Amino acid sequence: MNDLPVVVVGAGPIGLAAAAELRERGLRPLVFERGETAGAAVSQWNHVRLFSRWDELVxxxxxxxxxxxxxxxxxxxxxxxxxxWANDYLIPLAGALGADTVRLGTEVVGVARRGRDRVVDAGREGEPLSVHIRRADGREERVLAQAVIDASGTWGSPNPLGGEGLPALGESAAADLIDYRVPDLADHSVRARHAGKHTVIVGSGHSALTAIIALAGVAKDAPGTRISWVLRRGEVGSTFGGGEADQLPARGALGLRAEQAVDEGHLNVVTGFRTAAIEPDAGGLVLVSDAGQRIEGVDRVVVLTGFRPDLSWLSEIRLGLDLVLQAPVELAPLIDPNVHSCGTVYPHGVKQLSHPEPNVFLAGMKSYGRAPTFLAMTGYEQVRSIAAALAGDHESATRVELTLPETGVCGGAGVFDEPDNASTASDGGCCAAPAPQLISLATTPAR
Structure with a gap:
């Protein structure tokens, strides 16, 4: 089977890095990307600035x-x-790999062992992996592979508004008034949805902080603009992060700017509020918590509560996933936000990423399941280790070649580049939620 390609799912930063590592090792990568360009998911948050420097993103x-x-x-x-990031690095990298390697407009819809469903043991290990793909024109094909690296990320599976992990009652019906991404306020039509209106931001990770800063600017310029920030946790605590102690200065600065927006009175903060239902109200919405608390007169909701992995197309593969995080079993204890609250995640590689199904790996954001503490450089180390193992260089595969920066504080939301799982850590985990309350953090009343 060694003459077969290694299929990489996703032409984002981690998928393309995997392809480059595999090629250096003399293996044949074959990258399938559902979008029409490399970095398609990254391009969807094109207006958001990362808090890692270029040197840490290549x-x-x-x-x-x-x-x-x-x-x-x-x-x-x-x-x-x-x-x-997409235009100056990801798209050129895909070009350097070549169109024969990076197949755009091609969606992976299933992976299995050739001729075996997940139940069959007999002859399983001797069969290659069977990757089912669907092209943009609807044509379906099967590609045989010696290994599969799933670097498809979690961008397409945002967590819902509902505080139980399920959509709140009425959430689907109110979909036209809910955004699950940081709004691009440079777009005048998007800005008009919030100017002079009441927007509720739900979440406590880095995307939520980014949205706070952006919408605070709207509140300064547009009279009548109101912003409410809803946290599921019982207190603001260290949500603003490590500040000047953060080893990623831009990440620390983000928290400081968001804290300043609150202090200047551009929004009110509601803590301990877990949304159970959304009710229509005179063209707007009412958010109702599981304790019966209500936030009324809402024109728009920005839900930034993280993402989760889509495992549906891996149903015939024997994955070893942690019951809580949906991350590989050996990786989960290293990244569990219920335990790791200081933003420190140990570098890891092929050993922690392996599954009962040989030569199948989840890498990048998807490997973290529902945990929020991912950095691009972590994914680069993951795929370096995986490629080394597939090439038979087990000494290199087990060697750690990465030191990660810390947040400088405990209890913060996680270490993270891609928007935005960071809210998961602080919306759940060890922070108990007392009765909902409104905390006035502003020096002047919020407009």
Whole structure:
């Protein structure tokens, strides 16, 4: 089976890094990307600026491949937006890998062992993996592979507003008034949805902080704009992060700017509020908590409560997943937000990412399941280790080649580049939620 390709699912930062690592090892990568361009998911949050520098966002193997083509790296100390990350790095990297390697407009709809469903033991280990794909024109094909690296991420599966992990009652009916991404307020039509209106932001991770800063700017300019920030946890606590103690300065600065927006009176903060239902009300909405508390007169809701993995198309593969996080069993204890509250996640590789099904790996954001503490550089180390193992270099596969930055505080929301699982850690976990209350953190009344 060694003459078969290694299928990589997703042409985002981790998938393309995996392809570059595999090629360096003399293996044949084959990347399937559902979108029409590399970095398609990243491009959907093009207006959001990352808090990692360029130097931390370019995979080592990707850099080596690109530099051989004459590519000039962006300023290593700059902080790119999603759009810049995609246009200045991901799309050129996909081009350097070539169209024969990176197949765009191609969705992976299932993976199995050839001729075996997940129940059958007999002859299983001797069969290659069977990858079912669907092209943009609807044609379906089967590709045989020696290994599969799922780097498809979690962007397409945002967590719902409901505080139980299920959609709140009425959430689907109110979908037209709910956003599950940070709004792009440079778009005048998007800005008009919030100007002079009452917007509720739900979540306590880095995307929520980004939304707070952005919408506070609208509140300054547009009279009548109201912002409510809803946290499921019982107190604000260390939600604003490590500040000047953060080893990623831009991440610390994000928390400080969001805290300033609250202090300046641009929003009110509601804690201990777990949404159970959404009710229509005179063209707007009412949010109702599981304790019966109500937030009325809501025009729009921005739900930033993290993401979860889509495992449906892996149903015929024997995955070993943690019951809580839906992350690989050996990885879960290292990233569990119920335990790890200081933003420190140990570097890890193929050993922690392996499953009962040989040569199947979840990598990148998807490997973290519902945990929030992911950095791009973590994913680059993951796929370096996986590629080494597939090439038979087990010494390199088990060697750690990464030191991660810390937040500088305990109890914060997690270490993270891609928006935005960070709210998961602080919306659940060890923080008990007392009776809902309104905390006035503003020095002047919120408008």
């Amino acid at each position: 995979a080592p193997a990707g850099r080596r491949l690109l530099e051989a083509t004459g590519w000039v790296a962006p300023n290593v100390d700059a902080y790119p937006t999603g759009s810049e």
